[in-house]
Amino acid sequence: MDKNKLLLKYPASWWGNIWREGLPSGNGEIGASVYGAVKNETILINHEALRHMGKKNQLPDVSYTLPEVRKMMEEEKYLDASWHLSNTLKEKGYDTRLASLLPLVDLKVSMPSMYGFKHYRRMLDMETGEVKVKWEDGHNRYERNLFVSRADNMIVYEILSNGENIDAEFELAFHESTQVSMKDRCSELKQSVKVKTEDNYIFYACKNDDHTDFGAVINVVPKYGKLTTEGNKLSCKNSKSVLVFVKVFVKSEYEKEWDKLRDELEGIDSDYHTLFHSHATLHGELFRSSSLELVDGNNNLRSNEELLLDAYDGEAPTSLVEKMWTYGRYLFISGTRNSGQPFGMYGLWGGEYDLMWCLNMANENIQMMYWHVNVGGLSKLSNNLIDYYHDMINDFRENAKKLYGCRGIYIPAGSSPGIGVPNQIVPVIMNWTGAAGWLAQHFYDYYLYTGDKKMLRDKILPFMREVVLFYEDFLVKGNDGFYTFFPSVSPENTPGNFMPKDGNPIAHPMPTTKDATMDFAIMKEVIRNLIEGSEEIELYSSEEIKKWSAMLTKIPSYRINKDGAIREWMDQKFDDRYNHRHLSHIYPIFPGREYTEENDSELFKAFEKAVKKRKLGAQTGWSLSHMSSIYARMNNGNKALECLNILSRSCLLNNFVTVHNDWRDMGLSMEIKTAPIQMDANMGWVNAVQEMLIFVSPTMIKLLPAIPDKWQKGRFNNFRFCTGRVSVSWDIENEKFDADIIAERDTAITLKLPNLFEHYQVYSQDGAKITPSSIGNEYYDVKLKANNRFSITSNKQIISSSQLEDKLDSRMERGGTTC
Numbered sequence: 001m002d003k004n005k006l007l008l009k010y011p012a013s014w015w016g017n018i019w020r021e022g023l024p025s026g027n028g029e030i031g032a033s034v035y036g037a038v039k040n041e042t043i044l045i046n047h048e049a050l051r052h053m054g055k056k057n058q059l060p061d062v063s064y065t066l067p068e069v070r071k072m073m074e075e076e077k078y079l080d081a082s083w084h085l086s087n088t089l090k091e092k093g094y095d096t097r098l099a100s101l102l103p104l105v106d107l108k109v110s111m112p113s114m115y116g117f118k119h120y121r122r123m124l125d126m127e128t129g130e131v132k133v134k135w136e137d138g139h140n141r142y143e144r145n146l147f148v149s150r151a152d153n154m155i156v157y158e159i160l161s162n163g164e165n166i167d168a169e170f171e172l173a174f175h176e177s178t179q180v181s182m183k184d185r186c187s188e189l190k191q192s193v194k195v196k197t198e199d200n201y202i203f204y205a206c207k208n209d210d211h212t213d214f215g216a217v218i219n220v221v222p223k224y225g226k227l228t229t230e231g232n233k234l235s236c237k238n239s240k241s242v243l244v245f246v247k248v249f250v251k252s253e254y255e256k257e258w259d260k261l262r263d264e265l266e267g268i269d270s271d272y273h274t275l276f277h278s279h280a281t282l283h284g285e286l287f288r289s290s291s292l293e294l295v296d297g298n299n300n301l302r303s304n305e306e307l308l309l310d311a312y313d314g315e316a317p318t319s320l321v322e323k324m325w326t327y328g329r330y331l332f333i334s335g336t337r338n339s340g341q342p343f344g345m346y347g348l349w350g351g352e353y354d355l356m357w358c359l360n361m362a363n364e365n366i367q368m369m370y371w372h373v374n375v376g377g378l379s380k381l382s383n384n385l386i387d388y389y390h391d392m393i394n395d396f397r398e399n400a401k402k403l404y405g406c407r408g409i410y411i412p413a414g415s416s417p418g419i420g421v422p423n424q425i426v427p428v429i430m431n432w433t434g435a436a437g438w439l440a441q442h443f444y445d446y447y448l449y450t451g452d453k454k455m456l457r458d459k460i461l462p463f464m465r466e467v468v469l470f471y472e473d474f475l476v477k478g479n480d481g482f483y484t485f486f487p488s489v490s491p492e493n494t495p496g497n498f499m500p501k502d503g504n505p506i507a508h509p510m511p512t513t514k515d516a517t518m519d520f521a522i523m524k525e526v527i528r529n530l531i532e533g534s535e536e537i538e539l540y541s542s543e544e545i546k547k548w549s550a551m552l553t554k555i556p557s558y559r560i561n562k563d564g565a566i567r568e569w570m571d572q573k574f575d576d577r578y579n580h581r582h583l584s585h586i587y588p589i590f591p592g593r594e595y596t597e598e599n600d601s602e603l604f605k606a607f608e609k610a611v612k613k614r615k616l617g618a619q620t621g622w623s624l625s626h627m628s629s630i631y632a633r634m635n636n637g638n639k640a641l642e643c644l645n646i647l648s649r650s651c652l653l654n655n656f657v658t659v660h661n662d663w664r665d666m667g668l669s670m671e672i673k674t675a676p677i678q679m680d681a682n683m684g685w686v687n688a689v690q691e692m693l694i695f696v697s698p699t700m701i702k703l704l705p706a707i708p709d710k711w712q713k714g715r716f717n718n719f720r721f722c723t724g725r726v727s728v729s730w731d732i733e734n735e736k737f738d739a740d741i742i743a744e745r746d747t748a749i750t751l752k753l754p755n756l757f758e759h760y761q762v763y764s765q766d767g768a769k770i771t772p773s774s775i776g777n778e779y780y781d782v783k784l785k786a787n788n789r790f791s792i793t794s795n796k797q798i799i800s801s802s803q804l805e806d807k808l809d810s811r812m813e814r815g816g817t818t819c
Contacts, residue, residue, distance in 0.1 A: 002301035003293075003319070004326055006124040008654060009303050011036035011133075016178045019044050019351025020677060021655050023124045023131045027150040027279075028337025030248060031348025032107075034131045034146055036122040041109040041133070043146065044175060045155065045216065046101070046348045048341045049417070050250045052209050053185070053354070054099025056419050059398060060092045063405030069487055070476075073514065076573075078498065081487065082427040082512035085403065089425050096423045098416040101350040101358045103175035104248055105204050105216050107157075110169040114138060126330040127287055128280040140164040148334075151278035154265075155246035158272045165238040169230070170220050172204035175351065182353040194254065195232040201262060202234055205254030213254040217261040219245045219268075243272055286333040289377030292689070294322040294714040304654050311648040318710060321644060321689065327656050328686035329376060331679055332369070341417060342385045343369045345678050356676040357660075359414040359423075360388070362435040363491040364582065368622060368680040370442055371591060371629070371687040374449040375696055375719050382446045383455075389439060390459050392420030393466070396436065400470050403430075408470030409463075411435040413491075428508040432489035433474065436467045437522035441591065444529045448698055448722045451745055453537055461539055464530040468548060471523055475554075482556040485523075488569075490516040490584045495574035515570040517585035520555050525592050527552055558588070558603065565610035566603075578613040581623035581670065583630060586611060590633040593697045597635065598775055608634050619669050621651030621658040625684025632691035637706035640692050644685060651681060658682045693728070695752075696721045703728055703739060704754035723747040724784070732756055737794035743784035753778045759795035764788075 012021035012035040022033030022044060033044040065085050072081035115138035123132045130147045141162040148155050159166055174193050177186045192207035194215075205215035220227065225239030236242050245265050249257040268275075295318050307320040316324075335347035344350075345357055345365060360366050366385070373382055389396075389411065396409035399421060403410055412422045413429050422430060443463060447456045475483045489511045498510040527548050534540040559567045561576055568576050568585040588594035589607045597604045611630050619627070628643035650668035651659050658681035661669040693716055695702035701721050707730075715729035724743040730736065737757050750773050753760055762770055762780075768788045773779035784790070 001127065003295070003323065004126045005301055006126070006323070006327065006656060007301055007303045008036070008122040009120060009305060011038075011120075011122060012655070014653075017351065018042070019349070020657070021653055022349060022351075023122060023655055024331065024334060024347060024349045025124075025129050025131050025146060025148045026334035026348045027129075027148045027153065027283075028334065029153065029340055029348075030148050030155065031335065032131075032146060032148050032155050033349040033351065034122070034133065036133045038117045038120070038133075038135050038137075039111060039113045041111075041144070043107040043109070043155075043157075044349065044351050045104045045107060045246065045248060046350065047104050047214070047248055047250045048336075048348060050102045050104055050208075050214055051099035051416060052102040053097060054416060054419055055095070055097040056421060057094055057096045059096075059402050059421050060089070060094060061402045062088045062092070063402055066404050073486055073512075078512060079510050082431065082510055086425045086427055086430050089422070089430075094422075094425065096419065096421050098359045098414060098419055098423050100354050100416075101344070101346060102208065102214075102353065103351055104214055104250070105206075106173045106175045107155075107218065107244075107246060108171040108173050109144070109159075110171075111142070111159075112167055126326055127284060128276070129283050129330075129334055130276065130280075142166075145272070147276060147279055149275060149279040150282040152268075152275060153247075155244075156272060156275050156279075157244040157246065159242040159244075161241070163240075165225065165240070166222075166242055167235075167237050168239070168242055169233050169235045170202065170218065170244065171233045172202050172216055172218060174206070177353050179352055179354055185353060197229045197232055197234060200227060200234070201265070202232070203254075203258045203262075205258070208251075210251075212251045213257070214248075214250040214252075215254055215257065216246055216248045217258060217265060218247075219262075219265040221245070283333070286378065286381075287330065290375075290716065290718045290720075292322060292325055292693075292714070292716045294711055295319045296713070304656060308648070308652065308654065311645065311652075314645070314649075315710075316645045316648040320648060321641070324644075324648075324656060324682070324685045325689045328372070328682040329378070331657075331682055332373070332686075333378065333381070335679075336381060336384060338380055338383050340384055342366060342388050343679075343683070345676075345680060347679050350677075356674060357678065359416055361414050362411060362439055363413040363429075363432060364626070365622065365678065365680045367438055367442065367591065368626065368687070369683040372683055372690055374445055375690045375694060375721075376686065377718055377720050377725070379446060379449045379720070382442065385439075386443050386446065386455070386459055386463075388417070389420075390463065392418070393463070395420030397466070404433075404470075404474060406470050406473035408468070408473065409436050409466040410470060411439065426508065428489060428492055428511040431487040431512045432491060433470070434489075434491075434519055434522045436463075436470070437526040440464045440467050440526045440529065441522075444533065447533065449720060451723070456533055457537055457539060461530065461533050461537075464526055464533070465540065467526050468530055468551075471527075471551070477554060481554060483520075483554045484514060485516065485519045486514040487512045488514055488516040488519045490518055490568050491582045493568065493577060493580045493582055493584070495569060496577035497575040499577065513569050513571065513574045515556070517558055517566060517568055517570055518587045520558075520570070521585075521587040521592055521594065524552060524555050525594065558606075560606045563609065563613065564606060565613055566606045568610075576610075576613075579615040579618045581618050581620045583611065583614065583623065583626055586630050590630045590691075596633075596697075596700075598700075604634070608636075616646070617667055617669065619646075620661050620678075621647055621669070621681035622660070622678055622684055624651070624669075625658075625681045625688055628688035629684065629691045632688060632706040633695065635706045637692050637708035637711070640688060640706055641708040641710065644688060647681065647685070651675075653677075656682075658685070690719065694719050694721075694726065698722050699748075700750045700752065701726065702752040704730060704756065705752070707754065707756075721749070723749075730754075730756070735794055737792070739792040740789065741782075741784075741791070742789040743786055745786050747782065747784040747788075749782050750775065751780045751782050753780070753792065757794040761793045761795050762790060763793070764790040
């Protein structure tokens with residue numbers, strides 16, 4: 001379908017960093033980014049496990065600094081206290097560095113350009129993961145197609161023409177860098193490169209700093225014509241078509257891998273279409289796990305450039321909003337896999353050797369990349385997030401002991417595979433202890449959506465217990481009987497009364513405080529979930545559960561400032577600062593579910609006030625996605641959509657990849673000239689759209705809770721709630737609404753219907769119980785057994801008794817009755 005394609009009318013062209021605008025393909029392990037040049041094409045190839053320059057030091061025991069820090073804070077020497085832990089680690093020579101992504105190789109393809117290209121198109125089919133480049137040269141039409149096979153774990157590439165002969169030259173080449181700081185490192189890598197050609201093959205290898213090899217082998221198969229070797233290149237002449245297979249390796253020995261991969265490539269006797277079909281079937285299962293339609297039917301294919309120009313006029317076209325939902329999901333399923341690495345900021349398509357923020361950052365970013373997965377039917381791709389952190393649990397225990405003298409675990413905000421010790425030695429990171437608890441939300445949600453009790457018992461609850469053990473030792477009980485949480489950080493923000501008086505920009509002047517709202521919100525959530533999960537499977541003793549329950553009673557209540565907004569820091573010595581991108585203190589609304597308008601409407605309004613006070617120019621691509629999700633939770637679809645409108649004209653490249661900020665000084669975001677790619681906002685967009693269409697908690701579902709005025713009609717299929725799935729279609733102008741709800745496990749929920757329609761008709765299956773809820777109009781209490789289903793239709797669309805009978809019959813075919 002055209003709606004699931006990206007179309008560009010010019011090639012990647014970001015000066016000096018063309019890779020930023022490539023079109024991505026991937027199978028979760030191998031990534032390929034197609035630049036789209038006609039004459040000298042480049043395809044950047046990467047592997048999930050390929051990193052370099054990491055260094056893991058032994059963490060010294062500096063736990064004695066915690067009482068010293070607290071004494072300084074009691075004396076109100078906040079700046080000294082803020083730096084004390086970090087400076088102590090630096091004085092001891094501690095110097096861990098996270099590993100950076102390492103580009104694997106470039107596939108270079110050169111073709112003659114005789115008359116100058118015209119009718120150029122570069123296209124990505126998100127339904128299949130296939131990238132196409134098409135153009136005309138004189139009377140000749142050429143097409144180059146690529147996908148990264150899930151079935152065969154290789155890159156498959158073909159060149160076609162309209163009958164004219166094809167001349168093409170192929171090379172595996174070192175990926176060049178424009179980073180001056182990487183000049184020596186790249187020189188070291190290039191000196192280790194080995195390339196050879198033999199028959200139809202090119203072999204490439206390079207040595208990493210861990211003394212292992214990485215590289216690739218390609219097999220070039222021309223149809224007719226002549227294939228010759230020219231140095232390290234293969235040249236095809238007068239071919240009718242060309243088929244290319246690429247296999248890669250990492251962390252091995254090149255001689256062994258060259259022989260192995262050649263044998264594998266020699267065994268391939270399938271054509272492009274057969275291989276493509278095998279891949280597309282597997283890709284499609286993930287892609288079609290849920291679907292969305294906000295624009296009628298298979299709308300005409302408009303180019304990315306056209307859609308962006310429309311967005312620059314003030315509003316993102318609805319077709320762009322829908323396409324970005326599809327694209328974010330496409331990037332995710334192409335950039336990660338169940339047994340691999342978590343999705344990262346650059347996916348599998350980073351093109352530099354020391355990328356800015358290519359770590360796994362757990363004070364917002366990695367969480368945002370996984371917010372969408374459960375509702376979108378991709379829960380099985382959360383396993384890698386759980387396994388990634390579980391595998392570093394010993395690092396995290398050592399961190400808690402040596403940094404704070406506590407049991408349990410401390411997770412630094414940033415990590416890379418195998419390096420779970422502190423690495424960003426600055427107060428804003430070192431003094432924040434909330435990463436483990438925030439991640440625990442994702443782990444427990446995985447259980448809620450899957451019912452996987454083995455994972456709950458083996459990994460999730462033990463992880464959460466470690467988080468709570470840390471709180472047991474870390475928290476201080478005040479004279480009033482409530483906990484004081486210090487040091488405490490509200491991620492990356494500084495209280496307003498501690499900002500420099502001269503107004504000079506300093507990244508994080510003094511982030512170390514007492515009683516950040518987010519810290520208590522995370523703590524409350526993880527304890528409640530630990531108690532609930534423990535009781536569910538009877539894992540921990542009643543004494544422990546009583547102890548955890550008692551801890552909940554010692555958490556102070558959230559506080560409201562003089563503006564009527566929730567305070568970001570509950571201690572009144574720290575003034576709110578609205579000119580910031582993070583929205584950490586809104587955690588109890590989103591991404592948490594502690595408060596809704598149903599359970600505390602007054603406090604709910606205070607959270608809403610806090611969001612509205614945030615300043616526009618301080619935002620980023622990811623914070624606009626975050627804010628959109630928050631407004632959706634607050635049932636304000638128009639404001640949620642406005643955030644995406646701003647994002648679309650400030651932080652969106654022409655290949656629809658999101659960046660941290662606008663690089664053009666247009667006043668819509670922070671200003672960083674490098675504007676690094678951050679695909680967290682791509683994933684955040686997906687979640688924001690889903691939040692507008694459905695709210696899900698373990699006990700409640702709201703359908704169309706924050707639908708913008710602009711979305712007068714649409715449909716979504718197979719969105720998930722914790723124990724089942726739901727499909728909805730609506731047409732507000734014609735007063736039509738249909739919802740199908742299917743329980744995959746026993747279900748007891750409250751369902752809120754949208755207040756868009758006056759009356760609803762419910763069709764339920766035998767055994768389903770749907771009764772009005774005491775909460776109010778439009779709320780229903782629902783009890784279902786596994787495999788029960790029921791449907792809801794707006795009465796207005798049932799015009800005649802015969803239509804009513806037809807609708808009933810269609811439900812009855814699935815075992816339904818009317819109620």
